[in-house]
Amino acid sequence: TSLCFFAPIYAAGRVVLDAPLPLKSHRNCKISSIKPIAVSVTERAQFVVKGFNLNQSSIRLLCAVEGKYLVQETCYDLMDAVDPINEQDKLQHLCFLCSIPNVSGRGFIEVEDFGLSSTFFPFIVAEQEVCSEICTLEGVIETAVPTVDINKKEEKMEIRNQALDFIHEMGWLLHRNHLNRKLGDMNPNLNLFPFRRFKWLMEFSMDHDWCAVVKKLLGILFDGTVDLGDHSSMEFALLDMCLLHRAVRRNCRPMVELLLRYVPNEVLDKPGSKQKLSVDGNDYGFMFKPNVVGPAGLTPLHMVASWEGCENVLDALTDDPGLVAIEAWKSAQDSTGLTPNDYARLQGHYSYIHLVQRKINKKSECGYVVLDIPGTPLDCNSKQKLSDGTRSAMAVSLEIQKIKKKARQDGCKACEKKLAYGNRRTSLVYRPTMLSMVAIAAVCVCVALLFKSSPEVLYVFRPFRWELLKYGSS
Template identity: 55%
Template sequence: SRTDRIVFKLFGKDPNHFPNGGLRPQILNWLSHSPTDIESYIRPGCIILTVYLRLEESTWQELQDDLSSSLSRLLAISDDAFWRSGWVYTRVQHRIAFIYNGQIVLDAALPLTSRNHSWIGSVTPIAVSVSEKVQFIVKGYNLSRPTARLLCALEGKYLPQEATSDLLDSEHKEIQCLAFPCSVPDIAGRGFLEVEDHGLSGDFFPFIVAEQDVCLEIRTLESAVEASEFSDDSLVSSDKMGMKNQVLNFIHEMGWLLRRCSLRSRLSHTDLNSEIFPLTRFRWLMEFSMDHDWCAVVKKLLDVLFDGNVGSGEYSSVELAVLDMGLLHRAVRRRCRQMVELLLRYVPKQPIKKGSDRVLFRPDVVGPAGLTPLHIVASSDGSENLLDALTDDPGLVGVKAWKTLRDDAGSTPEDYAYLRGHYSYINLVQKKIEKIADTGHVVLDIPNVPTDINSNQKQNGNLKPTKLSSFQIGKTNVRPIKMQRPCIACDQQLSCRNSSLSLVYRPTMLSILAIAAIDRKGQAKAPRLGNALDRGPYCEEGQERNVINTTRGVCVRTLQQQNNRDAVFEIEMLSFMFTVKRMTTSGKRKQQR
């Protein structure tokens, strides 16, 4: 099906002569209610009725091939003299007919090969913002004739022209270029630029009225229209004509959709189901926009869908219908990161279902053969940026599914990356997994931990411990301290130890506790060691003392650079308490021997 128009010019009549009930029911009855969309414009003077219709291609062909028979049916179903009196001029595509007092006196085809008639080849811009003053550049043939004039129609009205059309220079001698300024009202939808010659209708060209970001993306189609119309190469031109037809079809379909939205917003919620846009046509608009990587247009279409302007077709809900379109899979295959990020973060304005997750597009959504967008990216070369976007979704679903989500063959996205040798993908996701794990907390059960020690308590020796059940350390708040010499010393001690002994020994525990005792603000928390260090074997006494002193020195120097005297005092206390504990334990062992 496609959009075209039927033009009636009724001489000697005015709107007072309209039949009861209007002309729309008669036209729909004449066409057997086959139009899926209809829009009409009436100009004063002798009535010029322009009816834009969306009909099946076979219906248009029937009207054009046998216009006389079609008009005879219109005269037959008319109950009054509106169509049977006076002169009526009719045009369908390139065929015209005249009716006089109910009799068809002329039915002829316009010569398509000659360029004696006025014709519009292209219009720029093809999309304009609402409430904007715009200057259309119209290119075509015979536009500057004294008998020709341009008209702009939008939402049932003809817009006034603000100035006389100016003739501009053109690259082609035969092609004329006119500037047509006018002001666009605050109405989203679709308009038409029409050319009239000798008072009779000529050609027309559609344009879209929408938000600015939507218009900027749609305007990328202008070059394709001009290239198809004004190319010197006939072979290239014939190939590009198909692209032009697709562009015009998109403008018409987008226009019908926006018009439906406008009508529904103006209606008082009565008979809204009759204005629902079909899902099949919406799907074509969405796929066309996705294939051109139009993020703003896709978001506009999704908003229109969830506002209730589109039917669900054979699906139980529009949510299931849009998920079946596989938009995220399509965006991944087109390698469009901006589209992927838009879909992952898109949240409908109205909640989908009460209590359900409002996130519609997830990186773990399953497609054919159980493949998810993660599987597709993991097996594709040069898709690290897409993987980064898929694993950066708001719910962190992509990171969690990387190693667990399996396709029909039982393979995870990580398996695909291994098979294709995409180790950079594996490293990228692994870093994110580790980063998520590092945001947790470590809980050390250390009894009798003092919560606060001020300088007065230190001088008076009055330390009153407060018993806590645990000592929590946020991993992200711990600043690692570089210890080159202690690490070497520890390695040497480990290499000399018996292999049957545990690798965790007291100096290591001391350094961990010393570092953990300092929070992000530089305030010290000094836990009493007590029986907390009564676990694990000792290394030899001299070796242990060297490691303790080295670790203590590194901690003290670091804290002195930060001018944190309280923390230095607490580290010194830790070291002293550990030494006393070690000597006490050593004395007990000698007595036992």
């Protein structure tokens, strides 16, 4: 039994080291958390390491990225301070600067002593957008405050363990993707990442609404780093994950817009490769469509039509680049034969119906039609048929704008003369009335001027003036 507590190391048949293994003790060093847990490439990052029993003179700190040590310092020299709140637990801080190389992958911060007691903590090296989203897990990974409620404590520890599992798995995936890009087929240890673990990473990222991380994972999937397993094509692998359904369930409009407009930069299409992309016969089309069928024949449109407060997501779904959602709103049926429009009516979501109807009307008013006209006439009697690729190459896309013209009304000359004659008679009938009104107006103006001025009456007596006229009793 004593052999279980010793670690002999042999070299060339000789024992070069025979040291006792340290027993688990409260004095062993331990890292509880680090900040940041994700750093961007070519960045000078400042790490903050929190842990226990880090102030011993025999303990040193190592920082490595993709197998290269960047920092090797004694922990005592990097000691910052002891947290006064956790003075009883002796939670200690270490701070150091580190320049990150231009590689994407994983790194480790390790603390070890000469007593064969060591601990480590992983971190991610990726793009700035990806790192900013992953760093939101720092609050979860922090050491939980002791609580009396055992259930709440277990729940916090479970969330923390899931976050750590994501850091480990994501780092391992980025490491393999980096090796595949660097070595390609020359990699002697080419082991593809299991699809089951990749699916868990994707679901974890979707549940946290990380658009940049999801886009990064999709790029790795199409790079060929992931083993599709039992799926015969990339299409079935994407259908198995139900990413668009999950984004709609999360009511996350940015994620829905990302998936609807996602087009892979590099499509895996190598000779003899089983991982070949085939989505509706279009190798370079959009991967995610609003009419994709999920469990029970439900599409994302069915899901959003049955839930309340999803106007933004419905607006994003019906703005897909292929204009598929507008057509599928009244045509896509589930296993019971109901359409998304029927779901909205049954739930009383008439605002959804009006929103989609406005877009349908707007689409019908669009004045553009795209026609594919063959560049050369085809011989009907020819037995040789052209392939789809040849037809698409010979087709010329013409964009014709429809011009709405008003109907031209043609009339005969007799009708025009009759209309003109009738107009003249109508004007003659109303002419005497106009003259009478002008005469009455002229008389009224003259009377008004007469009473306003001071007229003089020439007679044998003195001149008569209106102002000198007396009134009242004589």
